Amino acid sequence: MDLLQQLVNGLTLGSLYALIAVGYTVVYGIVQLINFAHGEVFMIGAFGGLTTYLALFQGTTAWWTLPIMLVGAVAASVLTAVVMERVAYRPLRSAPRLAPLITAIGISVFLQELVRLFYGKIPGLPDAKSRLPFPRIDGVTGPAFSIGGLDFQRPALFTMGSLAVCAAFLWWFINRTKQGRAMQAVSQDPDTARLMGIDVDRIIVTAFALGAALAAIAGVAQGLQNNNIDFRMGFMAGLKAFTAAVLGGIGNVAGAVVGGLTLGVVEALASQLGPTAWKDVWAFGLLILVLVFRPQGIMGARVVDRA
């Protein structure tokens, strides 16, 4: 029974990783860029959600505030990601691989500090130098359900539900819309796609935006689960989500979902079998093993080895 409970916990954690991992994977699939600052996009999403709540509904706990918070979160994340792409990454597209990676580290530090230093300076918003409490929402937070002896936290159900909806949406978007098919074309061969009249720049922006939107939802979900958020939350989550993306096969959207869930379960089981303190070590160890022995991941990636 304990094992089953850990499985549930693992799937919850994994859903969160999966939502963020999609961002790494769609961007990588199209521009072969590890957007190292994606963890910060996730963090900004959480703050966007909190800001929307504080600005509009302070004091309410009604369920209908949640969708509007999500809209605010997505808007903040997407804006961040699009500006980031336009200002920092686009000029470096033909630069050696080192340049965008270092830029990404720079953006990551910059965004964290931006939130830490200036969030509280906006009138009406609390200081973000320490943890900020996240609002409680009727129905989504509160006491856990118990089904057949297994505890289901309400925010966990929200997270898993979000992943299910987002995964379905992604599948539809990539396979059934013109934009999505253009995306596939660009990831196969950007030069030919350009010749075929596809606006490659726009597709790249779309990929960034799509990843950001999912990361924003994950940000709100994490806030609901932990009851609080802080400006540092992006680093570890980003790294774990990247691990998940690699595990599933970077560049492969379905792989990101599978990888995320796998990683979540592995972590939960690792905490079950040994001291919890070592679970991050397990996750990173897994990342290294996968990169070294099966760099294409579980589901297989499009691009295996980038020099």
Add this chain to the structure above:
Amino acid sequence: MSTATTAPVPAAAAQDSPTILSARGVTMRFGGLTAVNKVDMTVHEGEIVGLIGPNGAGKTTFFNCLTGLYKPTEGEVWLAGAELPPKPREVVVAGMARTFQNIRLFANMTALENVMVGRYCRTSSGPLTSILRGPKFRREEEATRARAQELLTFVGLGGKGEHLARNLPYGDQRRLEIARALATDPKVVLLDEPTAGMNPRETEECKDLIFKIRDNGMAVVVIEHDMKFIFNLCDRVLCLVRGELLVEGDPGTVQSDPRVVEAYIGGSELDDEEDEH
């Protein structure tokens, strides 16, 4: 290395000398596609062997099998009496060096440095020697430099050692690649389309250069599209069509073989592009 005569050695004489490189039944499949099918080739010391064939015939793939870049699906390659080691680096150490169809120089190094990199596998200064700078290091470093300069002169780039490789004209870059390959002290040199993009005069100079290499005791295998060049140069020519060995013999025989003519006129329009490693 001397810069002596350039007269062709009679083909028969070369074929009597011992075998240096031999491929037996080399087959390379990529998934369902058979790029090279049971090709045999024997190269003797001091021989110049040409490899011709229409686009997509598998010439470069065959080359890659010979140099350890690909491991053949079937068949084996022997170099100087031993089976070919599996890694490109070990192949170089065993005595076979190559040039690339699309030039792959170290663009931001000088010409001299490029050739000095070729000496890497024939020198041995390790990290400690390099840090301590003992007499051994100095001696080896000087010898490397002298040898590289000698090779540059040999290929006709003696005065251009300090130019960046990327700033050299196209023809010079091809020569530099040859000098870099020679720096590894090879027994066999494989040249992948050495005259591509050269004008007639440069092509002529390239031919003389290959003779000079042969006269220094090395065997040379050349892939080329330029028929005139190949037939004037080689002691023996192999014609590959659709991955199979079609004809082998002295230039006269191959030139007059109706199947070769057929392959070139009938085949070239059907096949699309040369395979690239």
Add this chain to the structure above:
Amino acid sequence: MSSSVSNPGSHRAERDPRSWRDRLAAGSPDSPDAPAQLNRAFVIGLVGVALLVASAFMSWTYNPALLGNVTLYGNPGTVQIYLLVMALMALFLLLIRKGPLSRLGRHLGRQTGLRALGIGITLYLVIAVGASIALTDDAMLGALDPGVYVGILGGLLVAAAGHLLPTHKAVGERHQRFPAWLEILVVVLLVALALAAAAYGLGIGDPALFVAFLAFVAVIAAGLARGGFFDWLSIVVGHHRTVLLLATFAAAFAFPLTQNGSDANMSIATSVLIFAATAMGLNIVVGLAGLLDLGYIAFLGAGAYVGAMLSESAFATIDWKPPFIIVALIGALFAALLGLIIGSPTLRVSGDYLAIVTLAFGEIFRLTMFNLDGNNGPDLTHGPNGIPAIPELNFFGFDFGATHAFFGVPITRFANYYFLLLLLIGFIILVFTRLNNSRIGRGWIAIREDEKAAEAMGVNVFGLKILAFAGGAFLAGLAGTVKAHQDVSVTPDQYQFLESAFLLAAVVLGGMGTVGGVLLGAVILKLLPEKLRFFADYRLLLFGLLLVLMMRFRPEGLVANRRRQLEFHDDDEALADEVEAIHTEKVT
């Protein structure tokens, strides 16, 4: 095939290296309107210089508390003297084009130097002076006196003059050769000047004055760099490398003697040196072998933890106290072993993936040190509390914790460590340069240029990559053992990812693959935050921004390694010619 041997002039003639703006401004270099153009630019420039000089003698603000009092007319303050120096330099650059010094102009006289100087002076006045006054005084812009505006106008005119000066067919300063003694003198004087500037700069207490001084140095350096001085200098230094090395170390050794036994600057200096030594080790991995390592701090940490665990500290967890030399060796070897392990995936992964693998290793190291606390694993590191109370080093009775006298000058605890670290960094630089200029260094360049071709030419790619990882780790481990004693305690949070990012930033900011650049980058990244406490809170924000801007506008770093510069600017043909010309000049 032409017979052009090392004649950069003939290369230059084929492609016009000037930007379209220069050509538009100057017309063709030989066109008849060039003299008129020259006259006009010359006059504009002279007016600009006159305004700058005038500004230096005017009041800049009414508030005597700011910038060391610049309220007086006719009596320039320190920051105004900086302006005077810059104005004189502008005058010099003008006069070599026309007038008494124009004979020098045969060799010197890139108009870009004057333009950079003008822009720099303007920025100096706007940011380091104007903004600094306006932001600290309640009257804001009202606190500015006319002197500032006059100066800004002067700076703009100088920049305009530099922009309008016709392109000038100088022989090129890099062909200019002086007798060896004179060149050596120049090198020695420059090093002495650098030492004096460092001692002077560190002695400035007022942060605003310090910023103004930094801006002043940056403007002069920019003017010299754009004017081609550093190209010339790099050739001269190429001929007198030993002199530079000896002079630099002599200057560095002399530095503590300028401090009169004060520990304030020496403690900063030692932390800068530790950081610089580690960055130099990372430079082997990143700058020479071209491998991105995002977990490098773990090697420093490995050395430090070994140093702490085997030390005489009451909290040391291993009951074996060998002498420090042995400990240092064990620390370095342990780090090298970790380097081997971390480097082994290079056989199979490269590029971005490798960077992530190293990041993950770095995190694993930190987490492991955090967890080996007795609860979650064996008690080796005391977890988050770390190992405190590590005793001072003691070499043959020489106690590093005590103050010693050297010809009457007191040498304090930090100065003791400073000397030790100077030896260490000297050793690391030696290893770096000697490896770079050897068969191994050539192999590394070849791998950076084209890994597959290098392998096909018999270069042991995997072996060389592993060597870079293990060698770099060895040096960092060595530095770590000293750091443990100098810091007195070792804790896991000293070795987090951000520290690796800082090290990488020092290498990238300074200039990958260079010695001077990485030292400069390390000094900037470590010294500025220490000196500018008032922006301590904005330190990381600016750091992030700096990384982004550097990658966007100057990815090769402040001091560019020529070859690296070409790698970052793949299609810049003019630059390739330039690099070749300088190289030819160096070897002949």
